[in-house]
Each structure stands twice: as structure tokens, then as C-alpha cells.
Amino acid sequence: xxxxxxxxxxxxxxxxxxxxxxxxxxxxxxxACGVYRHYPRVLCPDCHSPEWQWxxxxxxxxxFTLTVTHRAFHPAWADRVPYVCATIELDEGVRMVSDxxxxxxxRAEIGMRVEVFFDEQPDDGxxxxxxxxxxxxxxxxxxx
Numbered sequence: 001x002x003x004x005x006x007x008x009x010x011x012x013x014x015x016x017x018x019x020x021x022x023x024x025x026x027x028x029x030x031x032a033c034g035v036y037r038h039y040p041r042v043l044c045p046d047c048h049s050p051e052w053q054w055x056x057x058x059x060x061x062x063x064f065t066l067t068v069t070h071r072a073f074h075p076a077w078a079d080r081v082p083y084v085c086a087t088i089e090l091d092e093g094v095r096m097v098s099d100x101x102x103x104x105x106x107r108a109e110i111g112m113r114v115e116v117f118f119d120e121q122p123d124d125g126x127x128x129x130x131x132x133x134x135x136x137x138x139x140x141x142x143x144x
Contacts, residue, residue: 002076003123012040015054020127023118027094029055038094059116060134061090066100066108084108088131098131107133 009017019026027038032049036057043050066086072078084100086108100108113134118127 001079004076004121004128005074006121006124006126007128012042016040017126019054019056020118020129023127025057025059025116025129026054027057027090027092028052036092036094038096057090057092057094059090059129061088061096061114061131063087063108063110063112063114064089064095065110068105086114086131088114096129096131098129101130101132104133 007013007017016026027036028040029036029052030044030047030049031051031053033044033047035044035046036055037045037052044052064087066084068082069077069085070082072081077083080099080102082105083102084105086098086100088096088098090096100114114131115134116129117132119130120127
């Protein structure tokens with residue numbers, strides 16, 4: 001089996017990958033206006049401040065959109081098709097992209113609750129934050 005391509009941390013993203021290695025999900029938070037952001041950027045997109053810190057987030061969210069992929073874009077995914085690639089909207093408001101585990105492929109739908117898990121990559125030692133359907137989703141009350 002061909003391994004997944006490993007992340008290549010930069011000075012800007014190193015804190016994200018180090019936190020993932022500790023099984024902690026973090027995003028940038030602007031020190032000036034408090035806006036959460038992901039993907040990592042030098043300046044706040046709202047107030048343009050260069051001041052920020054890595055801030056832990058819940059790791060829980062909702063599938064904002066998804067696609068079921070039937071053709072591998074890289075040889076490492078050839079034996080995994082079909083798989084779900086989803087945009088996850090975290091409870092804190094930022095969005096992340098993740099593939100979902102094989103067992104979620106036929107069940108995943110827009111609006112479903114998801115939670116982060118950390119996937120250890122044996123070939124390169126990287127830890128990838130990924131998302132899966134919640135094991136115990138909250139009960140929703142439909143209001144009429």
C-alpha cells in the first residue's frame with residue numbers, strides 16, 4: 001500500500017501539526033478581534049492584525065458539504081474509493097476539509113454531526129486530524 005503524502009509543516013503551520021501530534025485540535029485566534037481562523041494565515045482576515053495564538057477547539061461540528069469520490073486523485077487512495085471528502089463546519093465557526101473513514105461513506109449526509117479523531121501515520125510519524133460521524137450525536141428537537 002502506498003502511504004498518504006505527509007504534511008510538510010512550515011513556520012506558520014508548525015503549531016497546528018505539533019498540536020495534532022498531541023491529539024489536540026487547534027486553530028488560530030486573532031489576539032486583536034478574537035476571530036477564529038483556519039487555514040493558518042499571517043494576518044487576520046477581519047481586522048488585519050498580525051497578532052494571533054493557537055487556540056484549542058472542540059473538534060465537533062457539522063458536515064457543511066460533501067462529495068463521494070469514486071476516482072483516486074493519488075495512488076495512496078486507490079484502494080479506498082469510494083470515499084467521502086467533506087467540508088466540516090466546527091462549532092467555533094471555522095471550516096476544515098477531511099476525508100471520512102470508510103464506515104461513514106454510505107451514511108454521511110450534509111448536516112450530520114461529526115467529531116475529530118487523530119490518525120497516526122505509521123510511515124512518516126505524522127498525525128492527521130480527521131473527522132468521523134459522531135458516535136453519540138445529540139438528540140434534536142424539531143420545532144413546528
